[in-house]
Amino acid sequence: MPRVRIDLFASLDGYTSTGQTPENPMGEDWGRLTAAYAATRTFHERVLGDTSGVGTTGVDDSYAAAHFEGVGAEILGAAMFGLHTFPDDPHWRGWWGDQPPFGIPVYVLTHTAPRPSIPMQGGTTFHFRNTAIEDVLAEATVAAGRSDVRVGGGVSTARDFLRAGLVDDLHVMIAPILLGRGNRLWDSLDGLELTHQVSTEVAESGTTHVTFTR
Amino acid sequence: MPRVRIDLFASLDGYTSTGQTPENPMGEDWGRLTAAYAATRTFHERVLGDTSGVGTTGVDDSYAAAHFEGVGAEILGAAMFGLHTFPDDPHWRGWWGDQPPFGIPVYVLTHTAPRPSIPMQGGTTFHFRNTAIEDVLAEATVAAGRSDVRVGGGVSTARDFLRAGLVDDLHVMIAPILLGRGNRLWDSLDGLELTHQVSTEVAESGTTHVTFTR
Numbered sequence: 001m002p003r004v005r006i007d008l009f010a011s012l013d014g015y016t017s018t019g020q021t022p023e024n025p026m027g028e029d030w031g032r033l034t035a036a037y038a039a040t041r042t043f044h045e046r047v048l049g050d051t052s053g054v055g056t057t058g059v060d061d062s063y064a065a066a067h068f069e070g071v072g073a074e075i076l077g078a079a080m081f082g083l084h085t086f087p088d089d090p091h092w093r094g095w096w097g098d099q100p101p102f103g104i105p106v107y108v109l110t111h112t113a114p115r116p117s118i119p120m121q122g123g124t125t126f127h128f129r130n131t132a133i134e135d136v137l138a139e140a141t142v143a144a145g146r147s148d149v150r151v152g153g154g155v156s157t158a159r160d161f162l163r164a165g166l167v168d169d170l171h172v173m174i175a176p177i178l179l180g181r182g183n184r185l186w187d188s189l190d191g192l193e194l195t196h197q198v199s200t201e202v203a204e205s206g207t208t209h210v211t212f213t214r
Numbered sequence: 215m216p217r218v219r220i221d222l223f224a225s226l227d228g229y230t231s232t233g234q235t236p237e238n239p240m241g242e243d244w245g246r247l248t249a250a251y252a253a254t255r256t257f258h259e260r261v262l263g264d265t266s267g268v269g270t271t272g273v274d275d276s277y278a279a280a281h282f283e284g285v286g287a288e289i290l291g292a293a294m295f296g297l298h299t300f301p302d303d304p305h306w307r308g309w310w311g312d313q314p315p316f317g318i319p320v321y322v323l324t325h326t327a328p329r330p331s332i333p334m335q336g337g338t339t340f341h342f343r344n345t346a347i348e349d350v351l352a353e354a355t356v357a358a359g360r361s362d363v364r365v366g367g368g369v370s371t372a373r374d375f376l377r378a379g380l381v382d383d384l385h386v387m388i389a390p391i392l393l394g395r396g397n398r399l400w401d402s403l404d405g406l407e408l409t410h411q412v413s414t415e416v417a418e419s420g421t422t423h424v425t426f427t428r
Contacts, residue, residue, distance in 0.1 A: 012412075012424065013400035014228050176412040176424070180404025186227030190394025198226075198390040200416045208414050208422060210226065210390070 002141065003148045003168040006158045007067050009033040010172050011179040012208075016155040018182035022085040027182065033175050036205035040064040047101055059203035063171065072147025073140040074106045075133075077157030081108040081126070093118055093126070100124040105143045107136050109157060133160055155183055162189055170196070174208040216355065217362045217382040220372045221281050223247040224386050225393040226422075230369040232396035236299040241396065247389050250419035254278040261315055273417035277385065286361025287354040288320045289347075291371030295322040295340070307332055307340070314338040319357045321350050323371060347374055369397055376403055384410070388422040 010016050010033070017027035037043055041055030042064035055061065078084055086092040094100060103123040114128035129136045140149045151161045161167050170192070172185070196212035203209060224230050224247070231241035251257055255269030256278035269275065292298060300306040308314060317337035328342040343350045354363045365375045375381050384406070386399070410426035417423060 012407075013404070176414060177407045178400055178404045180400070180402065186392055186394070188394065190227070190392045193226075193391050198420060200390060200420060200422050202414045202416055202422075206412060206414060208416075210422075 002072070002144055002146060004137065004141075004151065004161070004166055005071070005148050005169045005171070006151045006153075006161065006167055007063075007171045008153065008155060008158055008173070008185060009037070010174050010185045011177050011182075012174055013178045013180065014184055014186045015179040015182035016185045018179050020183060022079075025079055025082065025085055029177075029179055029182070032177055034173075036060045036175065036203065036207040037064055037173060039205070042068065056205070058205075059201060059209065060173075060205055060207055063173065063203075063209055067171075070147050071104060071150045072144025073104055074102055074150045074152045075136060075140055075157070075161075076106060076108050076152045077154045078108060078110045080152065080154045080157070083108070083110055083112075090115065093120065096124075105140070106152075107140050107143075109133070109136060133164060134166070137161070137166055155185055159185075159188065162192065165195070168214055170212040172210045174210060176206040176208070216286070216358055216360060218351065218355075218365065218375070218380055219285070219362050219383040219385070220365045220367075220375065220381055221277075221385045222367065222369060222372055222387070222399060223251070224388050224399045225391050225396075226388055227392045227394065228398055228400045229393040229396035230399045232393050234397060236293075239293060239296065239299055243391075243393055243396070246391055248387075250274045250389065250417060250421040251278055251387060253419070256282065270419070272419075273415060273423065274387075274419055274421055277387065277417075277423055281385075284361050285318060285364045286358025287318055288316055288364045288366045289350060289354055289371070289375075290320060290322050290366045291368045292322060292324045294366065294368045294371070297322070297324055297326075304329065307334065310338075319354070320366075321354050321357075323347070323350060347378060348380070351375070351380055369399055373399075373402065376406065379409070382428055384426040386424045388424060390420040390422070 019028035039056050040061040041057050042061050044050040044055040046068050081094055099122040100120050105125050108128050110128050110130050114130050118126040151158055192212055196214045199211050201209045233242035253270050254275040255271050256275050258264040258269040260282050295308050313336040314334050319339050321341050321343055324342050324344050328344050332340040406426055410428045413425050415423045
């Protein structure tokens with residue numbers, strides 16, 4: 001059975017970002033939160049297009065590789081796509097250039113009137129939907145065929161799907177840092193360990209990989 | 215050099231207790247938070263007095279054993295000793311019976327007039343101090359001799375010592391549960407990873423042991 005998956009970054013004190021603004025949508029500490037992931041060979045190959053073999057190949061890289069495996073459709077929140085940063089630009093096509101790294105249909109959630117779909121190079125097509133998340137997930141599931149659907153974030157979108165009981169696999173990469181402020185990952189997710197099995201693994205980088213699976 | 219040490223329990227979302235009241239000072243989820251520790255052979259031997267050899271002997275037990283090693287004096291907050299639960303009982307002698315498991319001098323922090331010290335069976339003496347935490351620590355350090363001083367909690371006392379830069383080793387046992395509410399461990403501790411080295415280890419029980427050391 002195809003699964004619904006989420007991968008998120010958090011600090012040890014449970015923050016997924018700090019100082020997020022429309023102009024700085026990833027926030028001030030994104031680099032520290034994602035440092036171990038950005039150091040992996042998989043990130044270099046799949047996101048930076050650097051196939052020279054640089055990058056770490058340990059536990060972090062195993063999770064990074066799994067992140068890219070078997071995903072047939074993706075769902076993104078409006079902010080993650082940039083709709084909150086560029087609300088008045090009807091031609092905004094995302095942060096990722098002409099050839100986004102998705103290579104699959106990407107469903108962007110919006111509360112405004114949906115825009116026409118945007119086909120990009122490399123197999124990515126951006127679709128815009130302002131219907132219930134269950135309906136968007138149903139459409140994405142059909143589009144994904146036998147592959148999984150990934151809810152790509154941001155964290156509030158991820159929480160919406162988690163609270164609605166729609167997520168099979170949540171993988172959180174916890175960096176060994178304390179941010180003290182920001183966007184809180186775990187709020188309103190209490191009891192998730194009752195519906196999902198929890199497993200934990202520590203990478204060479206000190207990153208703790210926590211996985212909730214059902 | 216003797217060290218100043220803290221061991222704490224927390225949930226994955228950073229809560230050290232839920233629903234604490236003077237009548238229920240450990241809170242509603244204490245059993246779930248401490249289940250892996252309470253299952254160790256060391257806990258059975260050192261706290262329950264059961265030397266029959268029952269209990270887990272893996273990673274959790276290693277940390278539990280270390281918790282009891284080399285401590286020459288302990289510091290407790292008023293609530294942890296029970297002063298908030300029994301404020302009007304001048305003869306209150308703590309929760310631990312006639313022979314408390316400390317076996318060392320225990321300094322109880324209080325904002326009220328200090329009570330006379332209480333010598334107990336088995337080497338424990340409770341002292342009451344309403345001076346600055348630095349002064350209490352200095353006195354406890356002398357009492358501990360060549361051994362370490364442990365700040366035994368509760369979490370607000372632990373945070374006071376951490377924020378004041380007085381703690382060499384913080385060990386947090388993180389249970390793989392999400393409580394969603396309660397007393398927050400990590401508040402105001404951001405940047406602790408800049409003054410201390412962080413290491414992380416996962417036990418067979420799923421408990422994550424995070425240690426900050428300087």
